[in-house]
Amino acid sequence: xxxxxxxxxxxxxxxxxxxxxxxxxxxxxxxxxxxxxxxxxxxxxxxxxxxxxxxxxxxxxxxxxxxxxxxxxxxxxxxxxxxxxxxxxxxxxxxxxxxxxxxxxxxxxxxxxxxxxxxxx
Amino acid sequence: xxxxxxxxxxxxxxxxxxxxxxxxxxxxxxxxxxxxxxxxxxxxxxxxxxxxxxxxxxxxxxxxxxxxxxxxxxxxxxxxxxxxxxxxxxxxxxxxxxxxxxxxxxxxxxxxxxxxxxxxx
Numbered sequence: 001x002x003x004x005x006x007x008x009x010x011x012x013x014x015x016x017x018x019x020x021x022x023x024x025x026x027x028x029x030x031x032x033x034x035x036x037x038x039x040x041x042x043x044x045x046x047x048x049x050x051x052x053x054x055x056x057x058x059x060x061x062x063x064x065x066x067x068x069x070x071x072x073x074x075x076x077x078x079x080x081x082x083x084x085x086x087x088x089x090x091x092x093x094x095x096x097x098x099x100x101x102x103x104x105x106x107x108x109x110x111x112x113x114x115x116x117x118x119x120x121x
Numbered sequence: 122x123x124x125x126x127x128x129x130x131x132x133x134x135x136x137x138x139x140x141x142x143x144x145x146x147x148x149x150x151x152x153x154x155x156x157x158x159x160x161x162x163x164x165x166x167x168x169x170x171x172x173x174x175x176x177x178x179x180x181x182x183x184x185x186x187x188x189x190x191x192x193x194x195x196x197x198x199x200x201x202x203x204x205x206x207x208x209x210x211x212x213x214x215x216x217x218x219x220x221x222x223x224x225x226x227x228x229x230x231x232x233x234x235x236x237x238x239x240x241x242x
Binding site: 008009010011012013014015017018035036037038039040041042043044045046049067068072099100101102103104105107108120121 | 129130131132134135136138139156157158159160162163164166188189193220221222223224225226229241242
C-alpha cells in the first residue's frame with residue numbers, strides 16, 4: 001500500500017469506498033466502511049470509518065482505521081485489515097460525532113498509535 | 122485553506138462533501154461536488170469531482186478541482202472557488218471513467234497545472 005518508486009498512484013472514488021465490506025486476514029467479517037474522513041485544511045486522508053454493531057444506528061460505535069492499512073482484495077470484494085477480532089474489539093471506538101470536526105484529529109492520533117501506523121502528517 | 126502553523130486540522134466526512142454545491146467568488150453557481158478522488162496507494166486527496174451539465178448523467182463532463190482551492194462558506198452553504206465561468210469552461214473536462222484508476226493521475230496533473238496550484242505530491 002505504499003507509493004511505488006515512480007510515485008504513481010491509482011485514483012479511487014470516495015463514493016465507491018463507502019459501503020465496502022471489511023474483513024481481517026483470518027477471513028472474519030469486521031464491518032463496513034461507513035465513511036472516509038478528510039482533512040479540511042490540508043491534503044490528507046485521515047482515516048476510514050468502520051461501523052461495527054449498534055441497532056439501526058442507535059448506539060453504534062465506529063473505528064478510525066488508517067487508510068494505509070486497508071488492502072483491497074478483489075477475490076473477496078472487500079478490504080482486508082491485518083488485525084484479529086480481539087485487537088479490533090480493544091481498539092479506540094467513537095460515536096460518529098467524535099470523528100468529525102476538531103475531535104477527528106484526536107481520534108486519528110489515537111488510532112495511529114493503537115495500530116502502530118506511522119503518521120502521514 | 123493551508124495547514125495552520127500548529128498543524129491542527131479539522132475532519133470532514135467524504136459523505137458530507139459529496140452533494141455540496143459549488144459557487145465562484147462572483148456568486149455564480151458552478152456545479153455540485155459529485156465525488157472526491159482518493160489515492161489508493163498513498164495518503165493524498167487527489168481532487169474533488171465537480172459535475173457540470175449533461176442530461177440525466179448522459180454525456181456529463183466533470184472537472185477535477187484541487188481540494189485545497191475549495192473554500193467552504195457557511196453563509197452560502199457551499200464551496201467557493203476563485204475562478205470565473207470562462208476559466209472553468211476552458212478547464213480540462215473528463216468523463217467519470219477518465220478520473221478513476223490509472224487515468225486519475227493524468228487528470229489530477231492536468232488540473233493542478235491548469236489552475237496553477239502547487240502539487241501536494
